[in-house]
């Protein structure tokens with residue numbers, strides 16, 4: 563598949579929204595604040611600046627929908643666990659993510675959980691995995707920022723992550739140097 567077009571459609575907050583009910587596939591990107599969700603979307607779409615990646619993490623407060631090839635929605639969710647945000651702000655984001663994950667109106671969606679390859683799985687990531695499993699979501703895990711790993715620590719880090727997710731496949735990638743883009747692309751777009 564080639565990316566022919568990608569455009570921002572709208573930002574969604576809790577409540578009714580017709581966009582959720584459309585028949586198009588939604589590919590949703592979830593992860594901790596600052597883990598590189600927006601950057602990975604840009605990497606996949608081959609657009610440098612379609613999705614604003616933040617110099618100030620925790621800024622995204624809505625669920626951003628991008629229409630790709632006039633066919634599929636890419637969904638950029640706000641990041642969870644931004645340490646510098648107030649409790650209320652974090653709760654608001656948590657509720658927004660949960661609302662999206664539990665929306666029964668969405669007919670067809672695929673979830674991409676992004677974690678930091680260097681940091682590994684945090685408590686909040688593990689909680690998110692529990693939530694995804696509980697709601698029977700089909701999801702894949704991507705470990706971004708692989709460029710931060712030394713060659714010698716790559717396997718060790720990867721194994722540490724694999725152990726905690728019972729050997730679910732992990733895709734290493736870097737939005738910075740493009741590592742793993744091909745594999746990621748195939749995974750994201752496979753049926």
Ligand SMILES: Nc1nc2c(ncn2[C@@H]2O[C@H](COP(=O)(O)OP(=O)(O)OP(=O)(O)O)[C@@H](O)[C@H]2O)c(=O)[nH]1
Pocket residue numbers: 593594595596597598599600601602614615616617618619620621622640641642706707708709710735736737738739
């Ligand atoms: N070294 C490195 N830095 C990255 C990579 N991907 C993203 N970054 C940087 O990490 C920071 C956060 O990236 P974003 O794409 O905004 O992360 P996000 O998950 O969308 O952040 P929020 O929307 O705030 O939750 C930016 O400074 C990026 O340049 C990567 O693969 N390697």
Ligand SMILES: [Mg+2]
Pocket residue numbers: 599600601614615616622638
């Ligand atoms: Mg973002």
